[in-house]
Amino acid sequence: MAAYTPYARQDRRFLRGEPVSVRALFYSLAASGAEAFVTVDIHKTVSLQWFPGPAVNVDPAPAFAEKLRPLLEGREKVYVIAPDQGAVGRAKSLAERLGAPFDYLEKVRDRVTGEIVLRPKLVDVSGAAVVLIDDIVSTGGTMAKAARMLYEQGAEVVIAAATHGLFAGEALEKMRKAGIVHILVADTVKAPEDVDVASVGRLAADAVKSVLEAVAGYESEG
Template sequence: MGDELVFVEKKVFPDGEIYVRVPSKPSGVAIVVSSTHPPQERRLLELLLTVEALSSYAQGSVIAVVPYLAYARQDKRFLEGEPISIKVVLKALEAAGASGLLAVDVHQPRVLSEWLSIPSKNVLPFEDIAGYLYGKVKNAVVLAPDMGALERARRVAELIGADFDYLVKERDRVTGEVRVQPKSLEVNGRDVVIVDDIISTGKTIALAAKSALAQGASSVTAVCTHAVMVQGALDLLYYSGVREVVATDTVPSPVSKISVAPSVVRGLRELLEDMI
């Protein structure tokens, strides 16, 4: 049998419990594609149940493709008594029977090798993002929200032929006003592109946009991989002067315009090669 696309049957029982069923038996490698955006708990459980069903049903490996991997930001114990949430998620996927995992732009990629013993792949959609931006910005500077995310800004900047820098917060000692501005580059007269992995509340980018425009930036574009966008985030960004907010389609939203399919396909091929 050749490649086959199958939609998993899902329903919710009157007591709220979830039911899933794979309607046909895969003849080879089974690939489950499921993003775990809000409501995260329900989507995670659906994914785990589907992986478990396939692990005892499929004739080959079961690979989970999770474009947005929930709970990835809780990757260590920030305070005593906290769980490492992403560890729980990854261990649960492995325990359910996943033979491999592909995710897109995980907050801290090290968690995959740290907590999984199965093959894994973290896909970075820089080419997809750069393809969307190319030709839309002029004399651009690509900014990371902090030094830790500078590599993301560098990769996108190199692909579109732009400069790159990262943002730092500064507080005026007299007025107490907080400003977010590039560490070293000038933005006057330039198109600014702020690139991040996740936009949730949008507060940091909104503050950065106001500061950049106050410093003479021609425009500000906010780009992210995962548009989680809590209520009011998008309005906040536009109100702060951001010209365009754009994201990949790992999470459905009004601004999810960039397909990660090309990067996911390439990553999946590499993962399958690693598993042979």
């Protein structure tokens, strides 16, 4: 069980000579005797195909939704938005539990200035409470830039939710300066004291239990 899977973003070779680190990690775990693998919100679920055994990815959305409902209560316009198309699955899962629409930010070039801007592909965020959702916050740059753009487009309030809060350097300060009013993470890595934390312990425990039962059943049949 790895609540946070290290090297998950190194899921392909970006430069010549680089390893595909997450694949090497899974091969090493299997070689060490691991028969199954459970993690929480891995960067790309397709990476789990490299583990040569049962592998389960735990969705933290139920835990996030429980924390977010009181914050969003009474708001008429709520959107859950991913910072890019790759994270739209996370936005969809959380939005379904909150009963809210979801979208993702697309990069659009301003035809006058030539500047690249981020904006929701489908929805109008004017007057809305927006929940930005992603798997990892490291430097905070992506969340901060997205929040600034959303405010420029009329968002009333921006909340950030990310499963794994790494918060490198001045990430928290950067996000708060961008106007993010609430920061929520899961308890997969130790979080700063002034960050809200949603527990995924029960979700992870249920996943581990189901995998152990499946492995035990397979071995008894064999």
